[in-house]
Amino acid sequence: MAKMKNTKKLSDMVYACSGIGDCRIAYRWAVGRYGVCPVLEHSPQFDPFYARGKIRIAKGLLEEELEPSEGLARVMYQCTTCGNCHSTCHQTLCEEIILPIGRFIDHTKLFEAMRADLVEEGLGPMPRHKEFLEWAKKEHNPYMEKHEDRVKWIPKGKTIPQKAELVWFMGCTEPYRQPELAQAFLKILEAAGVEFAIIHPNEWCCGSVFFRTGVWDLAEELAKHNLEALKASEAKKVVIHCAGCFRTIAKDYVELFGELPFEVIDAVELIRDLMKEGKLKLQKANVKVTYHDPCHLGRHMEIYDAPREILEMMPGVELVEMKRIKDASWCCGAGGGVKSGFPELAVEIAKDRIKEAEETGADYIITACPFCVKNLQDAAEALKSKIKVADIVELIAENLA
Structure with missing residues (x-):
């Protein structure tokens, strides 16, 4: 039988689910909620394609009534980990008045743990994800690009230091696939007179794609490397213009390593403050x-x-x-x-x-x-x-x- 060791660590969450089912479809006009699970809306309309069903799967695996399979893995990977089921569960009548069930269950964390177990069983991640992980081991990015090309988007003749109190963690998606976004953020920083650094060639993929898809050994390897590189940069604050990288470093890294020796902010927070200070015209x-x-x-x-x-x-x-x-x-x-x-x-x-x-x-x-x-x-x-x-x-x- 499958070990499911990561899911077992969160078994209290599995058994806390009362099966109310608001994570399937909840309409609450007063709070602007119209629907819950985007995958369910475009998939076969049965339980495994939304949160309650996935938690039922977890229960079946823990109680050895189900065996992991390729079909089960395909269902588990058809989840955007958007967290809408989580926020909906938090708003249930049961949570607010009777018992704080919803606030106890971290749906995204549980589903990622289940994916990690599927990886250990040789059933995950999906084929395309496997290509990404092999390349990331080699070139520290999931986009089949050379590591040195991470800074190819920077205008010729532009030199950015490697040490500063503010460090910009660039990520992979913008440098390799959407350089126009990185160039736009660079233009904003320069217009506001912000002094900053980047840590290339020591910046690697933040690990987000691998945290999300259950390849936790690689994710942790990338995270350890980046943490040391950011420490070496003498950063007091790290700014990130990628929601995935931001979530990973500000949340996953903290869960792995404890309190970080620098503040992590998203680009929108920095830009808002610059505008309030009158530094952007x-x-x-x-x-x-x-x-x-x-x-x-x-x-x-x-x-x-x-x-x-x-x-x-x-x-x-x-x-x-x-x-x-x-x-x-x-x-x-x-x-x-x-x-x-x-x-x-x-x-x-x-x-x-x-x-x-x-x-x-x-x-x-x-x-x-x-x-x-x-x-x-x-x-x-x-x-x-x-x-x-x-x-x-x-x-x-x-x-x-």
């Missing part, structure tokens, strides 16, 4: 936008206000909200390895969000995550939508005075 934009909350930045790290404050401070920008925002926000569909493992499913989920954004009449759907940008762009293209998708740093960089 912007011209009038004359555009209507709606904001999409990335799951890793929002539900996982509870950063909802900073990006909205930025948009509200930008001259000529009108912010109009979608019907599902903040902790009730609908996932873009790209997280948890779904974009790479099940790309068609990822785009189908993103189409829901594009349609919701169109209802606002906005010119742009703005977000603060490179994964969200890419998947929402793919969905907008598939729908032939007129709405434009952009990261908040692009909107700012384009409107610097």
Whole structure:
């Protein structure tokens, strides 16, 4: 029988689930919640494709009534780890009035532990993820790119120091796949006169994709390396413009190593503060936008206000909200390895969000995550939508005075 050692450590969570089922479909108009699980909406409508069913699977595995299988693994990896089931469970009547069940269960943590057990059983991750992990062992990134090309996006002749009180952890996605986002953030930092450093060639993949998909040995190896590199940089503060990297370093690293010797902030927090201090001068934009909350930045790290404050401070920008925002926000569909493992499913989920954004009449759907940008762009293209998708740093960089 399977050992399921990581799931066993969280067995109290498994048995805390009362099976109410709000994680399947919960409509609470008062708090703007319309639906819960984006995967369930685009999958066979039965239990294993949403949180309660996955917890039932965990129970069956722990009690040896189920055996791990390839089919079971495919179901477990069809989860964006968006955390909407978690926030919904927290809002149940049972949690608020009778017993704090929902607040005790960390759904994302449990599902990632189950994936880690499937990896140890040789049933995970998915084939495409296995390609990523082999390359990351070799070149420290999951994108089949050479390690030295992590800084290829930096303009020729531009030199960035390796030591400073503020260090920018670049991540993999922007340097290798969306250099325009990194260049936009660089432009903002320079316009505000911010002194900063990068730790290349010592920066490796943060490990997010491997934490999420259960390849924890590699994730921990990458994390240990980056922690030492950041310590050596003499950083007092680390800024990150990637929701996945931010969540990983600010949360997963802390869980692994304890309190970090530096503060970790997301780019939107830094930019908001720079704007409040009058260090960024912007011209009038004359555009209507709606904001999409990335799951890793929002539900996982509870950063909802900073990006909205930025948009509200930008001259000529009108912010109009979608019907599902903040902790009730609908996932873009790209997280948890779904974009790479099940790309068609990822785009189908993103189409829901594009349609919701169109209802606002906005010119742009703005977000603060490179994964969200890419998947929402793919969905907008598939729908032939007129709405434009952009990261908040692009909107700012384009409107610097």
